[in-house]
Amino acid sequence: MAISKTVKEKAYAKINLGLDVLRRREDGYHEVKMIMQTIGICDEITFATSPSTEGVNLIADVDNLPLDGTNLIIKAANLMMEKYNIRQGVDIRLIKNIPMASGMAGGSSDAAATLRGLNKLFGLGLTEEELCRLGVKIGADVPFCVYGGTYLSEGIGEKLTRLPDVPHCTVLIAKPKFGVSTGYVYANLHVENIKKHPDIDSVIDSINRKDIKSIASNIENILENVTLKDYPFVQELKDIMNAHGAMKSLMSGSGPTVFGLFDNKANAERAAVELRALDEVGDVVVTCFEDLSSDEVRKKAQIRITSSMDGEDPVEEVHDCVATEKRGSISITYYEKDKDSKYDIINTLTISDRKLLYTKSGAVSTSMLITPDESTSSVYSTAYGDINIDIICHEFVLNEIADRLVLEIDYDIMQGYESLNHCEMKIEVEYNI
Numbered sequence: 001m002a003i004s005k006t007v008k009e010k011a012y013a014k015i016n017l018g019l020d021v022l023r024r025r026e027d028g029y030h031e032v033k034m035i036m037q038t039i040g041i042c043d044e045i046t047f048a049t050s051p052s053t054e055g056v057n058l059i060a061d062v063d064n065l066p067l068d069g070t071n072l073i074i075k076a077a078n079l080m081m082e083k084y085n086i087r088q089g090v091d092i093r094l095i096k097n098i099p100m101a102s103g104m105a106g107g108s109s110d111a112a113a114t115l116r117g118l119n120k121l122f123g124l125g126l127t128e129e130e131l132c133r134l135g136v137k138i139g140a141d142v143p144f145c146v147y148g149g150t151y152l153s154e155g156i157g158e159k160l161t162r163l164p165d166v167p168h169c170t171v172l173i174a175k176p177k178f179g180v181s182t183g184y185v186y187a188n189l190h191v192e193n194i195k196k197h198p199d200i201d202s203v204i205d206s207i208n209r210k211d212i213k214s215i216a217s218n219i220e221n222i223l224e225n226v227t228l229k230d231y232p233f234v235q236e237l238k239d240i241m242n243a244h245g246a247m248k249s250l251m252s253g254s255g256p257t258v259f260g261l262f263d264n265k266a267n268a269e270r271a272a273v274e275l276r277a278l279d280e281v282g283d284v285v286v287t288c289f290e291d292l293s294s295d296e297v298r299k300k301a302q303i304r305i306t307s308s309m310d311g312e313d314p315v316e317e318v319h320d321c322v323a324t325e326k327r328g329s330i331s332i333t334y335y336e337k338d339k340d341s342k343y344d345i346i347n348t349l350t351i352s353d354r355k356l357l358y359t360k361s362g363a364v365s366t367s368m369l370i371t372p373d374e375s376t377s378s379v380y381s382t383a384y385g386d387i388n389i390d391i392i393c394h395e396f397v398l399n400e401i402a403d404r405l406v407l408e409i410d411y412d413i414m415q416g417y418e419s420l421n422h423c424e425m426k427i428e429v430e431y432n433i
Contacts, residue, residue, distance in 0.1 A: 004050045006399045007120045007353075011043040011113035012148055012290055013104040014141070015171070015252045015259050017207075019221045020198040021191045029156045030186055033200050035163070035207070035219075036141075038148040039171050039259075040287040043110055044095040045073070047117040053089035056081070060094040072111035075138050080118045083134070090121065099283040101179040103253025105141045112145035120353035123372055123396065132160075148290070152204060163204065166289050167212040170262040172246070174237045174275045175283040178256060185226045185254040198222055216247035216261045227255040233280055234258055244271035299323045300432040303332050303349075307425040314424075319347075323429060329355075330405065332429060338362055349427065351407055353398050356427075370411055372396035390414040403431040 019034040056077045058067045068074065073092060080086070092114070098106035115131045118124070128146055135142030140157030152161040198220035206214035228235050234256050241249040241260030245267035249260040262268040268286050275284045301323040308314040321334035329352040336345040345362035360366040368391065369376045375392050395410035407427040413420045 004048070005121060005397055006046060006048045007117050008044065008046050008400045009113040009117040009120075011045060011098070011106075011109035011145070012038045013041040013098045013102075013106060013109060014038055014144065015104060015173075016221060016250075017150075017166070017215065018198050018200045018203045018219045019223060019253070020200050021186075021189060021222050022197075023191060025156075030189075030191070031155060032153065032157060034153050034157075035200065035203055036144045036151045036153050037166060038150075038290045039104075039173070040290045041098050041104070041173065041285055042290075043098050043106065043113070045110060045113050045117060046093045047114075047121045048091045048093075049088050049121065050091070053091055055089045056092065057089070058092045058094065060096055062096045062100075065094075065096065065100065072107040072138055072142075073114050076111040076114035076135075076142075077118060079134060079137060080115060080124075084122070084124060086118075086122055088122070090118065099173075099175040099257065102175045102257040102283070103180075103182075103251070103255055104173075104257060105145055105253075108139045108141035109145040111135065111138045111142050115142075115146060120398070120400075123353055125354045150207065150289075152200075163207050164210070166207055166215065167210050169212050169216075169289055170265045170268045171287050171289065172241060172260040172262060172268040172271055172275075173252075173257060173283065173285040173287060174241070174259075174272075174281055175257045176231075176233060176237070176280055177282040178231070178233075178280070180227055180231060180255045182254040185223050188226045188230075189223065191222070194222065194225060212261070212263065213247055219248055219250050219261075221251050221253075223254050224251050227251060231256055237275065237281070240274055241271050244268070244274070246271070299325065301332065302430050302432070303334060304428040304430075305425065306428075307423065309421045309423050311422075321429075323431060330429070336362075351398065351405070351427070351429075354396075356396075356407065356409065370396070370409055375414075388415075389420070405429040 014036050017035040017037045022031045022033055024030050056074055058073055098104055112135055115135055119126045131146045132143035135146050136158045143158055144151055144153060144160055150163040150166050152163055199218055202218040203215055206218055234251055237258040238249040245264060246260035246262055249258055252259050272284050272286050275281050301321050303321045304318045306314050306316045319334040321332050324331045331350045333348050338345050343362055345360060348359045350357040354371055356370040358368040370391055370393050372393050375390050391411050391413060393411040397408045399406045409425050412422050
């Protein structure tokens with residue numbers, strides 16, 4: 001029987017800390033060298049299944065967004081479902097926060113979030129590298145959006161080299177109401193006639209030295225050669241940011257969005273007030289760089305574990321805990337007192353879409369690994385010695401809904417070929433806001 005399941009993903013916007021076009025290739029694509037940087041503006045996408053869901057159904061909170069096969073979310077979902085022969089339908093809800101047609105990879109980021117979300121939703125267990133190989137079939141920016149962080153991007157955008165995290169910086173975004181055609185900008189670039197190219201290597205050196213002012217002073221965008229000439233209002237946005245103390249302002253991608261880097265947030269806020277007063281400006285956002293590659297997010301939470309064996313009445317326990325979230329997994333830690341020794345017992349549960357690892361340390365230690373659709377070996381330690389068991393998981397359903405995570409599992413505990421217990425467990429984690 002099909003089981004309802006929900007997964008939530010964030011799709012972060014990007015800017016270019018330097019963009020150079022080296023040449024036009026024989027296949028019509030342009031060879032680029034640029035630095036991609038995630039910023040804190042993000043779309044929110046929820047993926048859900050139910051027994052009645054058929055096909056890919058996309059709804060959004062904006063009216064002027066196509067919801068058919070031209071949408072990169074639909075393209076990513078169809079690609080994944082076809083490749084992995086997924087027959088179960090999926091409902092997708094998009095909350096759009098990244099300005100559209102802004103040069104900040106909103107569509108590509110949504111596609112990357114769709115790949116990550118369906119990977120979790122259907123328990124495919126794909127690595128980020130495997131998701132990137134799928135993503136490049138959708139768009140050149142999608143592999144970067146799968147990872148997020150700070151990357152050197154080369155080729156047509158698919159060759160990625162991880163760079164150190166950039167220092168903290170306030171980023172001001174201003175998106176005019178008009179749009180700019182990326183195809184038009186590239187078609188009119190005439191890169192063979194451009195003598196001065198952005199010095200991307202100097203930006204990389206500044207990033208390695210963690211020198212934000214040097215980073216700002218070196219960033220350039222070769223596409224400004226076309227867009228600023230045809231859309232002089234973009235230069236006006238840059239001038240306003242610079243007048244309010246931006247270390248540097250630059251057009252993002254092919255435009256028309258402009259971003260400014262500020263070492264003083266108050267200056268960025270003052271510039272934002274002036275920009276919002278302009279009739280031609282649509283979106284103005286004060287944000288920052290967003291590192292998605294290494295930082296952990298720690299939250300206070302409450303965990304509720306409900307378990308039963310062989311059809312007996314369920315037993316429930318509730319603990320205050322600390323949840324440490326990294327992209328793709330969450331670890332929950334809580335403490336108990338051993339009834340006999342009175343020493344602390346440390347309980348840790350690490351949960352991802354393909355794994356539950358439970359460890360207990362204290363007077364006695366226990367380790368239990370549960371993964372869907374396969375047998376795992378675990379050790380229960382007792383005062384009388386260790387017991388080696390096998391666990392066969394029949395059902396593993398992980399739901400992430402708003403500030404709540406729910407994992408439901410159904411498994412057998414085996415010793416050799418003998419079944420010891422049939423167990424059901426429900427783990428609920430609710431974050432404290």
